[in-house]
Amino acid sequence: MKNKEIAKLLYEIADYLEIKDVNYKPRAYRKAAGNIEALTEDIENIYERGELEEIGGVGEAIAKKISEYLETGKLEYYEKLAKDLPVNIEELTSIEGVGPKTVKKLYNSLGVETLEDLEKAAEEGKVAQIKGFGEKVQKNILENIKVAKRGRERRLLGKVFPLVEDLKQRLLDKDVFNRVTIVGSYRRRKPTIGDVDVLATAKKSEEAMDEFCALGDVVEILAKGDTKSSIILSGGIQVDIRIVEEEAWGSALMYFTGSKDHNVSLRSKAKGRNWKLNEYGLFGPEDDRLASKSEKEVYERLDMSFIPPELRENTGEIKAAEKDSIPVLVEEEDIRGDLQVHTNYSDGSGTIEQMVERALDKGFEYLLISDHGPSLKIAGGLTEEEFEEQAEEIEQVKDRFGVEILHGIEANITKDGLDISKDWCDRCDILCVGMHDRPDDPTERILSIFDEYPIDIFVHPLGRRFFSREPLDINLDRIASKAEEEHISFEINSQPERLDLDWQNVKKYRDKLKYVISTDAHSKEQMNFMHLGVSQARRGWCSKENILNTQPIDGVRSYLNG
């Protein structure tokens, strides 16, 4: 998968062009790079289908460059730019406060090509000598090099969630704060999060800043001002806060929630009417305030319906809002049951009874127990005898709880088919299948399984894990079409490191397929992950109707058997 590689190439071209004072092109290259980075499909497949220009921000010229790179492994345009300024631009601009222009200056006056060169020059006091730079610049560079070396890590939404909610509550508990909302990519529920951004109103903003920086688990204060501060908490996570006036709450929420592209589009719209949109409000030609109190007010003044944060990625939501066709998104309360949990029969830690109790607590009407099939030895996959034992235990537990307990299995797709017999399949109330290895021909394997077995749910379709496992190289178009024919549902898996099917694909296939949102819980606590799966369904524009397990169990069955 060369997506990241190509994105990096385009980002670097953008930097080079910026150094050369070229207008607008850098933005175009960055936009294309950002969209390529966000693809879940291998760009080589897109190239082979001749659909490069379908990618947002990719036009004729950039498509041609990508093709050249994929065909030859090189890009002449890039090589030429790099020759004029032979520096490690990505590394150098990763230092906070160092952008393309600074890189150029450093190279021209000191011959700085790498991060090491820069560190050496700064330590020797040479940076401060450059015209336009001073002691402070030099000192900041030295400090920020340390941060850049550590690398800017991202974290899983599901892992930071409890921490962030706790932080929010601790701030709200303090008298000086009035409103506190976590904004940024967290509010949009992006699967991975960089920094945490907090927006607040306060009785006295200076006092609020004092309280914020004095939180018990603050290990470092990066910046502290009257309305804006930045800290690092003991887990290493950076939290930025911004205090705004009550009157500007809505426009500030929009501004700090982003995404950047969404904001840019909105401002463009405002500008088209000779208005101006910023974090303080929507203003008319005479700087008269048209809206700012609530997000809804601002959107409506722009003749749009309210856009839920999860949709604000500039992927069509603005147009939809103008036509008042934003879907009513699914909510966690709509979910009536969990259709994939594991127990201590395989690699889960909870007993059947514990899992059922938790399901009851959560108000679920049904629960599917689906431990691993026999071939997944590492996860303690069930033998057929164990499956029968489990069936008996379920029968006993059933009578004691008012929850419908379904018995199934998460069968493993192997090179010979499934790891359970067809007879065994028939004894499952609901049959889940998943791919747990990485064969050369995953698409063919999946398609033939779909043909041969009475499958209900295809779990974690991409097989990806954030930070550790790339998505499978599969042809989802073909698999989704087959699934549509066979009434096979795709899972949206709520595990923080999976969130698979990916939200972009969720959006793509939502009119074709029915999804189930499952926790894939391996303990009773993990059944609380449901909201994460729901958030990704929301990012994929799903309403209740797109999600099978918002229906009573009879509805689920009739679709899957249909």
Add this chain to the structure above:
DNA sequence: GCCGTTTTCGGCCCGACTGTTTTCAGTCG
């Protein structure tokens, strides 16, 4: 270089902050 219910050509978001400056360039979000 991309893109289109104002445009196939002429536009392309906005403000804060910093450090270095006497009016601004660069960077960031």
